[in-house]
Amino acid sequence: MFWLMEGMCFLPTFLVIWSSCSFIVSYIISLFEHHVPPVFPYISDTGTHTPESGIFSIMIVISAFLGVATMYTRYKFVEKLNEATHTVNPRLNHITFYVGLIGCMGMCVVASFQETVITSVHDIGALIAFLFGVIYILLQSIVSYMSVPHGSSLPLCRVRMVISIISVVAVFPMIICAIYVNHSDPHWESYKEEDPYRMASAVCEWIVAFGFIFYFLTYIKEFQT
DSSP states (O other), rough: OOOGGTTTTTHHHHHHHHHHHHHHHHHHHHHHHTTSSOOOOGGGGGGGGGTTHHHHHHHHHHHHHHHHHHHHHHHHHHHHHHHHOOSSSSSHHHHHHHHHHHHHHHHHHHHSSSSSTTTHHHHHHHHHHHHHHHHHHHHHHHHHHTTTTSOHHHHHHHHHHHHHHHHHHHHHHHHHHHHSSSSOOOOOOHHHSSSSSHHHHHHHHHHHHHHHHHHHHTTTTHHHH
C-alpha cells in the first residue's frame, strides 16, 4: 500500500473507489426495495426513492468535490510540466479545467434535485454533467498527447483516447433516446413494458459514467510524481 502514499495519487484512487460505490450501493439498495429492475435502470432512478435517495445525494456530492480536487491537481501538474517543456497551450489547460468544473457542478445539481421532484432541473444538471464531462476527458486526452513524452507515455495516451471516444460515441444515443422515454415514473412497474429507447439510453448512460471513472484511474501514475 506504500504506492498510495506517493505524491497525490490517493486523490484519483479515492475518487474512483468512492464514485463506484456511489453507483453500486444506491443500485443495490433500490434493487432490494424493488424500486428499479435488475437490468440497466437509469443511474438517477437508483437514487430517486427513499432510503437510497439520501445516500445517493450525499455520495454524489462528495464525488463531485473529489472530482474538482482531482481536476485541479491535474491542472497544476500540466501547468508545472509546461513551465519546463512548453508543450501544452496554457489556454487549453485553463479551458479544460473550467469545463471539468462545470461538469462537477452538474453532478451537484443532479444530487440535489431528484428526478421526480423537479424533473427539468434534474435533467439539465444531468445533461451538463455528461456533456461537459465527456468534453473534459476528450480535451485531457489531447493535452496528454501534447505532453508526450514528458508528461504521459504514448500507450497511456491511447488508452485515454479510446475511453474518450467510447464516451463521446455513447453520450449522443443516451441523450437522443432519453427524449423518447417517459420519466414520470421510475418505479419498477414502468419498466414492465419493454422499452427499447429506455434500455438503449440507460446502457449508454452507464457506459459514459464508468468511462469517467476509468479515465480518472489513468491519472494515478502521473499523480505519484
